[in-house]
Amino acid sequence: MCDTCGCNVTHGNRHLIEEGGKHAHTSDDHVAIEVLENLLSENDHQAAHNREHFERHGVLAINLMSSPGSGKTRLLERTIDHLKERYKIGVIEGDLETENDAQRIRDKGVPAVQITTGTACHLDAHMIHQALHQTPLDELDLLFIENVGNLVCPASFDLGQHLNVTLLSVTEGDDKPAKYPVIFRAADHVLITKSDLLPLLDDFDPDNAGQSLQQLAYKNPITLVSAKSDQGMDEWLDWLEAQLNQASATEPTTASV
Amino acid sequence: MHELSVCQSMLRQVEEIAQREQATSVERIVIQIGPLSGVVPELLQQAFTIARCGTRAEAAELVTQTQPVRVHCLQCGYDSDAQANRLLCAECGDYRTRLISGDELLLASVELTRN
Ligand SMILES: Nc1nc2c(ncn2[C@@H]2O[C@H](COP(=O)(O)OP(=O)(O)OP(=O)(O)O)[C@@H](O)[C@H]2O)c(=O)[nH]1
Ligand SMILES: [Mg+2]
Ligand SMILES: [Zn+2]
Ligand SMILES: [Zn+2]
Ligand SMILES: [Zn+2]
Ligand SMILES: [Zn+2]
Numbered sequence: 001m002c003d004t005c006g007c008n009v010t011h012g013n014r015h016l017i018e019e020g021g022k023h024a025h026t027s028d029d030h031v032a033i034e035v036l037e038n039l040l041s042e043n044d045h046q047a048a049h050n051r052e053h054f055e056r057h058g059v060l061a062i063n064l065m066s067s068p069g070s071g072k073t074r075l076l077e078r079t080i081d082h083l084k085e086r087y088k089i090g091v092i093e094g095d096l097e098t099e100n101d102a103q104r105i106r107d108k109g110v111p112a113v114q115i116t117t118g119t120a121c122h123l124d125a126h127m128i129h130q131a132l133h134q135t136p137l138d139e140l141d142l143l144f145i146e147n148v149g150n151l152v153c154p155a156s157f158d159l160g161q162h163l164n165v166t167l168l169s170v171t172e173g174d175d176k177p178a179k180y181p182v183i184f185r186a187a188d189h190v191l192i193t194k195s196d197l198l199p200l201l202d203d204f205d206p207d208n209a210g211q212s213l214q215q216l217a218y219k220n221p222i223t224l225v226s227a228k229s230d231q232g233m234d235e236w237l238d239w240l241e242a243q244l245n246q247a248s249a250t251e252p253t254t255a256s257v
Numbered sequence: 258m259h260e261l262s263v264c265q266s267m268l269r270q271v272e273e274i275a276q277r278e279q280a281t282s283v284e285r286i287v288i289q290i291g292p293l294s295g296v297v298p299e300l301l302q303q304a305f306t307i308a309r310c311g312t313r314a315e316a317a318e319l320v321t322q323t324q325p326v327r328v329h330c331l332q333c334g335y336d337s338d339a340q341a342n343r344l345l346c347a348e349c350g351d352y353r354t355r356l357i358s359g360d361e362l363l364l365a366s367v368e369l370t371r372n
Contacts, residue, residue: 029370029371029372030284030368030369030370030371031278031280031368031369031371032285032366032367032368032369033274033278033366033367033368033369034365034366035270035274035363035364035365035366035367036363036364036365036366037270037363037364038362038363038364039263039266039267039270039288039296039362039363039364040263040266040362041266041270042266042269042270043266120259120262121259122259122262124262152259152295153259153295155295156259156263156294156295156296156362157259177342178342179342181293181341181342181344182293182294182295182360183295185293185344212342214352215342215343215344215345215352216342216344217328217344217345217352217353217354217355217356218352219352219353
């Protein structure tokens, strides 16, 4: 699929088309070169390439991030229950070990690819690209990427997704956004999950979580949801549909890659 | 600990530049990191001492320039210093700000030796 995607600039040959950095010769055998390039430019290039795949197939890609066990897979299961009659959904699951999460998704009747990262505590754009080759992109409207449960590393690696959703469960502290600003700032929607447990937990105040997010200059939606009681599901699903409609309004008609 | 991945990616970039410049060794690598980049300079330094082995940067020094967190206020237009988890306008206190510095993760420059 990459042969025809039109992108053959690689890290190895890019210097042939771009001028090298500025040179400042301090002596004959010593040279200082100004680079000013992102440290993750390899990943960023691959992410841009992944985005091209999504766009050519008219697929909206959403990256879900949270601590381990905040409810990403269960939220996906419920979301699929609600939306699968209307949209064609696929999932890429990232975990350190096991196929369990992908199997839970397949049991819902939608295609899922499991990436097991072994020791890497995040997904990167290259892993996603490999998984894309096993994903029936031309059949999908919506692709969820469930990142490895971790509030630190996933935030640094662009995967080519269009939107980020960060989950914070009520069993975690409401000060999590202040402790992990990078991942919460990156969110296009923050979901406060497991809201059915709020009556049991007097130390989690959704307003405090909201204030903590506002201190990060966070301006996007915050929704309290429960994948168990379905509280807040309508708001979440409405938001998803709005994103899908917006994406299909701006995307060109699907071409095959 | 994704600093090792970041470091390996950086070293591949540096190797590529060194090769293009026909350099035998890399003396200095200067990077710019903001507190909101998600990369911790100390951890990157540690990863560097492991990852540089066997590369042209084996004896190189890694210099980190930490960038300040600064925001531009979308309400009053003021630019001010901020903290990573408190990105409010210092002038009017509004949260509707845009980050103007503090999320950098850049390879700024490299110093090479040819002989
Ligand atoms: N009460 C309640 N429990 C939930 C809810 N959502 C998830 N859980 C439970 O929380 C646990 C973890 O849920 P998962 O969906 O597996 O969490 P995850 O974020 O996918 O976990 P990792 O992939 O391991 O990071 C499971 O026992 C779920 O049943 C919810 O809305 N309410
Ligand atoms: Mg999961
Ligand atoms: Zn490709
Ligand atoms: Zn490419
Ligand atoms: Zn990591
Ligand atoms: Zn202001």
